[in-house]
Amino acid sequence: MRNLIYIFLGGGFGSIARFLISNYSQKLWSIGAFPIGTFLVNMTGCFLIGILSAYFLKIDNSLKYLMITGVCGGYTTFSTFSAENYSLWQNGNYGMLILYALSSLILGLIMVLLGFQVMKG
DSSP states (O other): OHHHHHHHHHHHHHHHHHHHHHHHHHHHOOBTTBOHHHHHHHHHHHHHHHHHHHHHHHSOOTHHIIIIIIIIHHHOHHHHHHHHHHHHHHTTOHHHHHHHHHHHHHHHHHHHHHHHHHHHO
16 A cells, blocks of 8 residues: 555656646747657656666665656656666567557557547547
8 A cells, every 4th residue: 555655646746747847848948849848858757767777676665666656657658668668678579679669659649649530529
């Protein structure tokens, strides 16, 4: 139960951080139509999950639920996606890495498009 509370609290913090960083960085740096706010959040989230994953491999405790699943998950799921791809690459599962990365990108885009089509009615 404690781990669920950690995830809940971390997720809220990560979501607020995502909103603030994305919103303010988009206002500070305008690069045409490039979504710099989301890009910055995704890249910093990937860096953060790399640091935290390496740390919690050495020191396994329940704070990993607060920091990795909660904060990083609320901040950006792209960091988890990237960490999973890294794990596939590290384990030599190159075919699965390509399948997972490409299918996530392509099917994700298609699902957004389908969601819009469903709501157009």
